[in-house]
Amino acid sequence: MGQRALLRAGARVFAIVIGMTVGSGWASAESVQPPAVESEAAILIEQRTGEAIFVKNGDERLYPASITKIATAILAIEHASPDDIVTVSKTARGEEGTRVYLAEGEQVTMEKLLYGMMLNSGNDAATAIAEHIDGTKEKFAERMNEFMSGDIGADDTHFVNPSGLPDPDHYTTAYDMAKLARYAMNNDTFRRIVATRTMPWAGLEWTSTLQNHNRLLTDYPGATGIKNGYTIAAGNTLVGSAERDGMSLIGVVLKAGSKEKAYADMKAMLDYGFANFAVKLLFADGEQYERPADEMGAASGWVASAPIWGVYSKGEQPQVEIAGDGAVTLSSAGLRYEAGRLSAVKKEVAISSFTKSGSDNEKAAAGGQPANSSGSRIAAWACLALLAPAAVFAVVRLRRRRDKNRASERCDG
Structure with a gap:
């Protein structure tokens, strides 16, 4: 203080x-x-x-x-x-x-x-x-x-x-x-x-x-x-x-x-x-703040879990800075202090628990569809459904050809 x-x-x-x-x-x-x-x-x-x-x-x-x-x-x-x-x-x-x-x-x-x-x-x-x-x-x-x-x-x-x-x-x-x-x-x-x-x-x-x-x-x-x-x-x-x-x-x-x-x-x-x-009320309870992208191209979201107030010198235009850890710092004539701290907004990220290859890992990390996501599973079942009739037809043809050959062999003997 x-x-x-x-x-x-x-x-x-x-x-x-x-x-x-x-x-x-x-x-x-x-x-x-x-x-x-x-x-x-x-x-x-x-x-x-x-x-x-x-x-x-x-x-x-x-x-x-x-x-x-x-x-x-x-x-x-x-x-x-x-x-x-x-x-x-x-x-x-x-x-x-x-x-x-x-x-x-x-x-x-x-x-x-x-x-x-x-x-x-x-x-x-x-x-x-x-x-x-x-x-x-x-x-x-x-x-x-x-x-x-x-x-x-x-x-x-x-x-x-x-x-x-x-x-x-x-x-x-x-x-x-x-x-x-x-x-x-x-x-x-x-x-x-x-x-x-x-x-x-x-x-x-x-x-x-x-x-x-x-x-x-x-x-x-x-x-x-x-x-x-x-x-x-x-x-x-x-x-x-x-x-x-x-x-x-x-x-x-x-x-x-x-x-x-x-x-x-x-x-x-x-x-x-x-x-x-x-x-002055700097952030109301629940108020969100989206920090613009920095030079690395990364942006982040923050939220106030409680009201954050700042005291400042009258007649001055105070500056409010948001640090990389969510700290809210107020600067005014003769005063510079941490007024409060924002909490990072949690974002849901799909994480694969099954990895086929290193390339799949890289794709998932880059934001692509993980191998075991619900979308991948649906696509896989759809492919199987389309391929199943052709597979059955091929098996039937193979069996008929094998039976015909066996019949010929009995006749020739």
């Missing part, structure tokens, strides 16, 4: 430039300079492609604080039912930090806990969720790490709890959090929860109206989520998302000096992304 996903010379690229075809309607806009981000680390990605369009210290390991709960939430959505009844333990009841004031022994639905965790950042809700799924926070943390390294491909993240409370071994990077957020925002349930601004809360020990702590939802036009966080060790952290003109952006800031600076950095990145970039 981004700096780490820039393509190097690989499979041969055929000189196919389809920018004029897919580029109709690409608009220009007044350019906005890259933001002067003050946070220690930050990244902005386009959601459909996952491409980074702004990065600052993307690989630096830092404490995430409560944005950890993004992983807890998506795992709960995937591994539990919203109607599951969760019994709150003493451990969950006694969690430190921000809570929704769950009571020991209180029974709450998984869905309600998810809202309490993501809107009000309830650490008690996070622990209750983890214990319901895996028995202990520690076991759930193992699941989180397997998920991050396996499903997300986040190699610089390690979690030890579901809430983000400080620990020297609890860390992440801006790159990894962007990958996680992109994955989670593809889930409709997750999107609905993190876009919710308020929710009534009625518990055994606390009745209130939850207000989503993520200020983007009220302060930034087009905001769709996701989660903020804070501890003394982590500083202010924020993962935000917004959508405009059919393009969705996801931003991450880590270790901001204050809440105000975290939101200022996020808004500056989003403004930069929307002003300077746009997305």
Whole structure:
């Protein structure tokens, strides 16, 4: 992704430039300079492609604080039912930090806990969720790490709890959090929860109206989520998302000096992304592409097994190249990356399993009729049918001539 996903010379690229075809309607806009981000680390990605369009210290390991709960939430959505009844333990009841004031022994639905965790950042809700799924926070943390390294491909993240409370071994990077957020925002349930601004809360020990702590939802036009966080060790952290003109952006800031600076950095990145970039559908699901013949005279067919999108710089005419292995590469000012990959169209070819001679092999390889094809068999039977009467007549004549000769020999004796 981004700096780490820039393509190097690989499979041969055929000189196919389809920018004029897919580029109709690409608009220009007044350019906005890259933001002067003050946070220690930050990244902005386009959601459909996952491409980074702004990065600052993307690989630096830092404490995430409560944005950890993004992983807890998506795992709960995937591994539990919203109607599951969760019994709150003493451990969950006694969690430190921000809570929704769950009571020991209180029974709450998984869905309600998810809202309490993501809107009000309830650490008690996070622990209750983890214990319901895996028995202990520690076991759930193992699941989180397997998920991050396996499903997300986040190699610089390690979690030890579901809430983000400080620990020297609890860390992440801006790159990894962007990958996680992109994955989670593809889930409709997750999107609905993190876009919710308020929710009534009625518990055994606390009745209130939850207000989503993520200020983007009220302060930034087009905001769709996701989660903020804070501890003394982590500083202010924020993962935000917004959508405009059919393009969705996801931003991450880590270790901001204050809440105000975290939101200022996020808004500056989003403004930069929307002003300077746009997305375009390069190939629809199932769309076929016939690559013209090259200098060797060979042509080939390709098909998109899933939609392929490209993010490009506004005001530019990007080029889309199709490589010999089906890789779709987009080039635009400052960007060059593999946007997706086409699959070869399978063509049925008749292959002979019986060979009479080398010349027959060569004929079949050149596209001629194989010796044992259905057409050859029909022609052979037709020839036999025509020759059979003549063969029978010849045999009858031969037998009559032989009998006549034998009769003569008996008479002469």
